[in-house]
Amino acid sequence: MKTIIKTCLYGMQLGVIFGLFWSLVFSYSFNANTYYASSPVFYENFNRPLNAVLVSIILWGAMGLVFSLGSLIFNFENWSLLKRTIVNFIIYYCGFTPLAILAGWFPLNGYWLITFTFIFIGIYIMIWCLNAINTRKQIAKINQSIKNNKQL
Structure with a gap:
């Protein structure tokens, strides 16, 4: 909490x-x-x-x-x-x-709501992809660190 x-x-x-x-x-x-x-x-x-x-x-x-x-x-x-x-x-x-x-x-009407929705989806996908790429890099770094520690 x-x-x-x-x-x-x-x-x-x-x-x-x-x-x-x-x-x-x-x-x-x-x-x-x-x-x-x-x-x-x-x-x-x-x-x-x-x-x-x-x-x-x-x-x-x-x-x-x-x-x-x-x-x-x-x-x-x-x-x-x-x-x-x-x-x-x-x-x-x-x-x-x-x-x-x-x-x-933006005003509350269909045109602007649809436009906002497409912009929102685009930005959401872009941020999600950037986070996914960053997470993959972090996982690769952790895995490399584990691999290096096992070799010692």
């Missing part, structure tokens, strides 16, 4: 840090004179810009929470890799999509 709480807190912190970083990148890249924690359309939902920033921070923390909780699925060693990957994907997609919509990253 303690591990889950630590993972959640770490994920929320990481979510806020990533959200802040990317909001600064986008504010600078659009040459804005004012900091925007999210899209200008998102800001129109609030009577004070400070409220929009606060809600953005809460949403970023929630996004970090979703991703940190989803990562715990890979600790279920009695599940197959396929089952863990599918459940992880479902948690990420179903948890992140509503938060991205609430954050004003």
Whole structure:
């Protein structure tokens, strides 16, 4: 239980840090004179810009929470890799999509939901493949270390 709480807190912190970083990148890249924690359309939902920033921070923390909780699925060693990957994907997609919509990253309509879904799947596959390659390298390194120790 303690591990889950630590993972959640770490994920929320990481979510806020990533959200802040990317909001600064986008504010600078659009040459804005004012900091925007999210899209200008998102800001129109609030009577004070400070409220929009606060809600953005809460949403970023929630996004970090979703991703940190989803990562715990890979600790279920009695599940197959396929089952863990599918459940992880479902948690990420179903948890992140509503938060991205609430954050004003894209409107809630069919075209944008389909576009977001394809982008999400592409990024998920890319990250999964990078993790698989990294894991294979680590296993090869461990096996080589074991082989070298047996030769001594």
